[in-house]
Amino acid sequence: MKKIAILGSTGSIGTQTLEIVRSNEDLQVVALAAGSNVELMEKQIREFSPSIAVMWSETACEELKIRVADTPVKVLSGMEGLLQIAVMEESDVLVTAIVGMIGIRPTIAAIENGKTIALANKETLVTAGHIIMPLAAEHHVDILPVDSEHSAIFQSMNGENKKRVSKILLTASGGPFRGKTKEQLNDMKVEDALKHPNWAMGRKITIDSSTMVNKGLEVIEAKWLFGAELSQIEVVVHPQSIIHSMVEYADGAVMAQLGTPDMKLPIAYALFYPDRRPMDGKRVNFFDLKQLTFEKPDLETFQGLKLAFDAANRGGSMPTVYNAANEKAVSLFLDRKIGFMQIPELIAASMEQHKPIENPKVEEILQAEAETYEFIKQVVN
Numbered sequence: 001m002k003k004i005a006i007l008g009s010t011g012s013i014g015t016q017t018l019e020i021v022r023s024n025e026d027l028q029v030v031a032l033a034a035g036s037n038v039e040l041m042e043k044q045i046r047e048f049s050p051s052i053a054v055m056w057s058e059t060a061c062e063e064l065k066i067r068v069a070d071t072p073v074k075v076l077s078g079m080e081g082l083l084q085i086a087v088m089e090e091s092d093v094l095v096t097a098i099v100g101m102i103g104i105r106p107t108i109a110a111i112e113n114g115k116t117i118a119l120a121n122k123e124t125l126v127t128a129g130h131i132i133m134p135l136a137a138e139h140h141v142d143i144l145p146v147d148s149e150h151s152a153i154f155q156s157m158n159g160e161n162k163k164r165v166s167k168i169l170l171t172a173s174g175g176p177f178r179g180k181t182k183e184q185l186n187d188m189k190v191e192d193a194l195k196h197p198n199w200a201m202g203r204k205i206t207i208d209s210s211t212m213v214n215k216g217l218e219v220i221e222a223k224w225l226f227g228a229e230l231s232q233i234e235v236v237v238h239p240q241s242i243i244h245s246m247v248e249y250a251d252g253a254v255m256a257q258l259g260t261p262d263m264k265l266p267i268a269y270a271l272f273y274p275d276r277r278p279m280d281g282k283r284v285n286f287f288d289l290k291q292l293t294f295e296k297p298d299l300e301t302f303q304g305l306k307l308a309f310d311a312a313n314r315g316g317s318m319p320t321v322y323n324a325a326n327e328k329a330v331s332l333f334l335d336r337k338i339g340f341m342q343i344p345e346l347i348a349a350s351m352e353q354h355k356p357i358e359n360p361k362v363e364e365i366l367q368a369e370a371e372t373y374e375f376i377k378q379v380v381n
Contacts, residue, residue: 004118004271005031005052005085007106008097010040012202013120013146013263017095018044020268024277031085033098036060042067049073052088054081056102079105086110093271095146096121099204100327101320101369104128104362111141118270120146122217127320127365129224143225144270149218150225151266152244152257157226158274160249168228169246169254170218171238172297173198175209178239182301188340190333198241198261207330208304211343212297216308217326220319223312230312235305237295242284260284303344307351316356317368324372325350332380346376 004021008014009032021027033054034041041060045053045068053068054076055061061077068075076084079102086094086106094110095118096103103121108131110117117136119125125132136143145151149170157165176195177185193210194203208214219233236246244266246256259265260282268279299306304326311322329346332338338346350372357364 013097156255213304
């Protein structure tokens, strides 16, 4: 029996992880954590019977306690609750599907306690990769990527000599605005940006896909996950989203992982690694596909991707500012307080005013985040 704890259980990755649990009797959920969705968390508690449930919101925590008072579950709140889940003896795998830099401290605690990490929280490596990866190596902990692109790279490296990797080819769908000009993007509304052509994801990550910031975050994440130089990472726009990413080796061979756009595949691969389990769902039919196409990304129009390379090259705390500025800008866009093209503008302005800290500690990372939020608040007001 493999026992798992899920941070972000009510989100897209979390709910799909629980779908996999339903289909596999040798998986057991021992802990769940979410933000403020009390109604869905109550349903998950009653179905999966975790020993601990955490709500980030104190108000949501108090409401949940009342709702599940007839169950033995221990209900906690905030960072203290997340850290309790991270270190609980009963769990084998921590699925980090929570959004934001609040995932850093629980991930560190879980690694220090020898837990396998199924990583779906981009911010952890984007902002603290220099802390996380050496720590995982020190404690002999596996960090298994749940993101479809990084899972594809991970699978394409299985059994290969990683010293012979010459290039990582990170595929991107191009999002809902592929092929549009800057002028056209000025008029895009929230509803337009949320219409992803291939993937069903949460609101924040869908907006990130529309700006290609999501791909920028993945570039930085890939650098840390696979010990690659930025010069070895190339973004390839692949509108069909069938090839999830590729790895080119020194001899010119290219290994790729293909599949339908279904997040349950990389989630299941991380949960059962190194095994592969039978899974229901649509399979790739190459006769229906007819063709796979590839394009260079438009870095002038989608400056969010270009800024990611800039942030990664400057290093230190700059990727934290890139990430934090994007989080705040996306939130403002979803609240209809700024226009679509102001997202990359605010990221660029935040990076311009920041003085990078080399090898920042967790406290300095969180401070850089707070300062970036405050800067954007002042600029927008």
